[in-house]
Structure formats: structure tokens, C-alpha cells
Amino acid sequence: MPYPDPPDIPPPHHHHPDRYAQVKQSGVCPLCLSKLEKTRKGGRYQWRCSACSATRRRDLLCGSCGTHRVWYGKLGAVCKGCGKAVTL
Ligand SMILES: [Zn+2]
Numbered sequence: 001m002p003y004p005d006p007p008d009i010p011p012p013h014h015h016h017p018d019r020y021a022q023v024k025q026s027g028v029c030p031l032c033l034s035k036l037e038k039t040r041k042g043g044r045y046q047w048r049c050s051a052c053s054a055t056r057r058r059d060l061l062c063g064s065c066g067t068h069r070v071w072y073g074k075l076g077a078v079c080k081g082c083g084k085a086v087t088l
């Protein structure tokens with residue numbers, strides 16, 4: 001056996017990352033998934049995305065999970081609580 005068998009590498013497993021998990025991640029814009037900036041005090045993340053100008057709209061209610069964690073911008077409306085798109 002002159003050449004050893006190539007190591008048995010499993011094909012790249014395209015484990016579909018949970019799309020919703022990404023959206024729900026803290027510090028990430030649920031619409032464009034850009035990183036959010038922190039408030040000046042360094043406490044919480046801003047409720048505004050500097051990349052796509054989406055803002056968290058406390059007046060919008062998510063029909064899926066019933067919380068007011070909907071972000072709204074030119075890309076649409078997505079709930080940060082459950083990660084689902086919100087139809088307005
Ligand atoms: Zn954004």
C-alpha cells in the first residue's frame with residue numbers, strides 16, 4: 001500500500017443554522033443581522049440598527065409570540081422575540 005487512504009473526512013455537513021436563533025441573538029439586528037451598537041452607557045444594545053436603520057417598535061405586537069419586540073425597517077418587520085417575520 002504505497003499511499004495511505006485519504007483520511008475519512010465526512011462531507012461538510014451543512015447543518016442549517018437555525019435562522020431564528022440568529023435573529024434572536026442579542027446584539028444583532030433581526031432584519032439585516034448586523035451588530036448593534038451599545039448605548040452610550042454601555043448597558044443594553046441600541047434599539048436601532050445603524051446598518052439598515054431599522055428600529056424596535058414598541059407599539060407593534062408580534063402575532064406569533066404576542067410580545068412587543070418587533071423591529072421595523074425598510075427590510076420589513078421581524079420579531080426579535082421569536083425571530084419570525086411580522087406581517088403588518
Ligand atoms: Zn439592520
Ligand SMILES: [Zn+2]
Pocket residue numbers: 062063064065066067079080081082083084
Ligand atoms: Zn414574536
